Amino acid sequence: MAAQSATRPRGPGVPQAMSGATAPATPLLRIAQVEKVYGGRQGPVRAVASASLEIGRGEFVSLLGPSGCGKSTLLMMIAGLETPTSGTIELDGSRVVRPRRDIGIIFQDATLLPWKTTLENVLFPIRILKLPLAPYRERARELLAMVGLSGFENHKPAQLSGGMRQRVAICRALIHDPAILLMDEPFSALDAITRDQMNEALSEIMDRTAKTVIFVTHSIREAAFLSDRVVVMGGRPSHVILDERMPFGRPRRLAIEETPEFGQVVRHLRLTIEQAHGTAPSGRSAGGE
Amino acid sequence: MAGAIGTESGAMLAAPGRAAGLGGLGLGSVRAVLLPVALAVAALAAWQAVVVLGDIPPVILPSPVSTLRYIVEHWDILLTHAVPTTLESAIGFVLATLLGVLLAIVITYSSLAREALYPNLVFFQLIPKIALAPLFIIWLGIGMQSRVAFAVFIAFFPVVIATTAGFTSVDRGMLRLCRSLTASEWQIFTHVRFPAALPYIFSGMKVAITLAIIGVIIGEFITAQAGLGYLIIFATARADTEVSMAAIVVLCVCGLLLYGLVALGEIVANRIFSAEPA
Ligand SMILES: Nc1ncnc2c1ncn2[C@@H]1O[C@H](COP(=O)(O)OP(=O)(O)OP(=O)(O)O)[C@@H](O)[C@H]1O
Ligand SMILES: [Mg+2]
Numbered sequence: 001m002a003a004q005s006a007t008r009p010r011g012p013g014v015p016q017a018m019s020g021a022t023a024p025a026t027p028l029l030r031i032a033q034v035e036k037v038y039g040g041r042q043g044p045v046r047a048v049a050s051a052s053l054e055i056g057r058g059e060f061v062s063l064l065g066p067s068g069c070g071k072s073t074l075l076m077m078i079a080g081l082e083t084p085t086s087g088t089i090e091l092d093g094s095r096v097v098r099p100r101r102d103i104g105i106i107f108q109d110a111t112l113l114p115w116k117t118t119l120e121n122v123l124f125p126i127r128i129l130k131l132p133l134a135p136y137r138e139r140a141r142e143l144l145a146m147v148g149l150s151g152f153e154n155h156k157p158a159q160l161s162g163g164m165r166q167r168v169a170i171c172r173a174l175i176h177d178p179a180i181l182l183m184d185e186p187f188s189a190l191d192a193i194t195r196d197q198m199n200e201a202l203s204e205i206m207d208r209t210a211k212t213v214i215f216v217t218h219s220i221r222e223a224a225f226l227s228d229r230v231v232v233m234g235g236r237p238s239h240v241i242l243d244e245r246m247p248f249g250r251p252r253r254l255a256i257e258e259t260p261e262f263g264q265v266v267r268h269l270r271l272t273i274e275q276a277h278g279t280a281p282s283g284r285s286a287g288g289e
Numbered sequence: 290m291a292g293a294i295g296t297e298s299g300a301m302l303a304a305p306g307r308a309a310g311l312g313g314l315g316l317g318s319v320r321a322v323l324l325p326v327a328l329a330v331a332a333l334a335a336w337q338a339v340v341v342l343g344d345i346p347p348v349i350l351p352s353p354v355s356t357l358r359y360i361v362e363h364w365d366i367l368l369t370h371a372v373p374t375t376l377e378s379a380i381g382f383v384l385a386t387l388l389g390v391l392l393a394i395v396i397t398y399s400s401l402a403r404e405a406l407y408p409n410l411v412f413f414q415l416i417p418k419i420a421l422a423p424l425f426i427i428w429l430g431i432g433m434q435s436r437v438a439f440a441v442f443i444a445f446f447p448v449v450i451a452t453t454a455g456f457t458s459v460d461r462g463m464l465r466l467c468r469s470l471t472a473s474e475w476q477i478f479t480h481v482r483f484p485a486a487l488p489y490i491f492s493g494m495k496v497a498i499t500l501a502i503i504g505v506i507i508g509e510f511i512t513a514q515a516g517l518g519y520l521i522i523f524a525t526a527r528a529d530t531e532v533s534m535a536a537i538v539v540l541c542v543c544g545l546l547l548y549g550l551v552a553l554g555e556i557v558a559n560r561i562f563s564a565e566p567a
Contacts (some may be wrong), residue, residue: 068484079469080469099468101470105352105465107462107465109460111460111462111463113463113481114564115484115562124480128467129470158564158565168489240499
């Protein structure tokens with residue numbers, strides 16, 4: 001399986017294209033001073049203190065950070081499933097105030113409907129969005145072929161492995177051609193080898209579809225391998241402590257993980273995270289100032 | 290016999306299995322059918338032998354053969370009594386299922402209703418509800434409505450419990466995914482909650498059908514002009530044990546028939562909403 005050349009090259013590793021599409025003139029996603037305070041029984045919890053972030057069209061951005069630093073919360077706010085306590089989130093020029101159709105989500109678990117076939121599961125968003133099924137059926141088959149699941153269209157989730165199920169979930173998130181893909185630790189339930197395979201597959205898929213992706217993970221290597229940019233959250237209260245471009249070209253193969261350059265980047269990220277973690281108290285409370 | 294069905298389906302309520310179907314009729318299942326049938330036949334033979342050899346009068350215990358003979362000779366009388374009992378049981382069961390699913394929907398979607406209703410439902414379950422049967426006659430008269438109402442009253446509870454469990458069994462991630470896709474509550478219900486709850490609903494319905502029959506029979510014991518329960522009481526009072534026994538056998542057949550219909554519905558639903566490959 002030779003990697004297809006990217007439809008739209010991105011990242012600093014590739015020579016900047018002259019096409020206007022990649023020019024980050026207007027960011028697709030603009031997160032401005034977003035704060036989220038959960039009201040809880042034992043007092044309020046400040047999950048995100050002040051997050052500001054801009055993500056360009058076609059960028060693959062990973063969110064790293066210690067457990068409880070508000071990565072999932074931020075993702076839920078971008079999806080419109082949670083409302084920021086203050087600050088604004090703008091996607092494609094309009095504010096996110098509720099769930100919207102131009103977002104695709106993938107969770108840690110595939111969350112497929114067990115009684116539906118692979119194809120039907122991929123088509124689920126089309127049914128919910130009340131779009132015409134016929135044209136999307138073909139697209140669903142194409143997506144399944146892209147993730148290597150041709151021939152599994154009529155299988156039920158119980159007949160698929162964990163990695164295959166997560167690939168179905170990726171197709172489902174892409175079927176309605178969302179502007180942005182939100183992935184919350186999508187591979188953390190998989191074994192190490194499957195996870196590596198999934199990473200390489202995802203990298204290839206994203207090169208082809210040129211989708212904007214926000215990818216939450218605990219794995220520094222995974223983040224470094226997949227991303228154009230790695231954003232580290234942390235500190236008490238939690239905010240963005242690092243925003244770094246990954247200096248690797250595309251397409252990427254797993255082999256780059258063996259290069260000294262990759263090792264250096266990973267080491268640098270790890271140090272930054274440890275420093276941020278070490279200098280701040282790691283209590284889970286609201287952290288009143 | 291009917292009691293045995295009740296306890297068996299009670300156990301099913303605890304563990305509804307989507308996968309549990311009629312899959313794999315191998316050698317093991319031939320054995321699983323043959324063994325209980327052999328035991329039942331042996332028991333009937335023993336019964337026949339005891340009655341014949343012990344010279345037991347039919348008033349005390351009619352033999353299986355004489356019971357069968359009575360059924361064959363008087364099937365028309367038995368049928369006229371079987372019809373109202375079966376019909377009332379079926380009506381009571383359908384109403385109990387509708388009421389049960391409706392209450393489960395209310396409990397699932399309204400936390401107010403859940404907090405107010407659920408403890409009371411459980412408390413109601415603790416009263417020996419059969420003791421209330423005579424009151425239904427006082428309230429609703431001696432017609433079929435009192436028996437149907439009583440059948441509904443004792444049969445709806447397992448449907449509520451099982452269906453509520455089914456509706457709330459849906460994975461939270463799935464609900465979040467639906468909401469992220471701007472799904473309406475109605476869409477979530479029809480696409481996700483209801484299909485996910487179907488195996489639970491059927492396990493509740495299987496218990497409900499046996500309870501509905503019990504409810505109708507008790508109603509007929511108290512007051513009725515027809516029906517198998519009426520026939521049993523009437524014949525027993527006249528020491529016509531053979532008639533009672535025949536009525537009981539017909540009752541078992543009617544019960545199995547109704548239960549079979551529900552089980553058939555379950556198989557059909559499982560075909561459509563199964564995690565197993567088609
Ligand atoms: N619905 C909620 N109600 C109250 N507090 C919440 C809620 N969701 C998250 N929190 C709190 O907000 C903080 C951030 O949670 P979040 O799940 O966003 O962290 P995370 O970075 O995704 O962690 P992890 O890496 O473990 O997934 C935590 O302290 C958590 O307890
Ligand atoms: Mg999380």
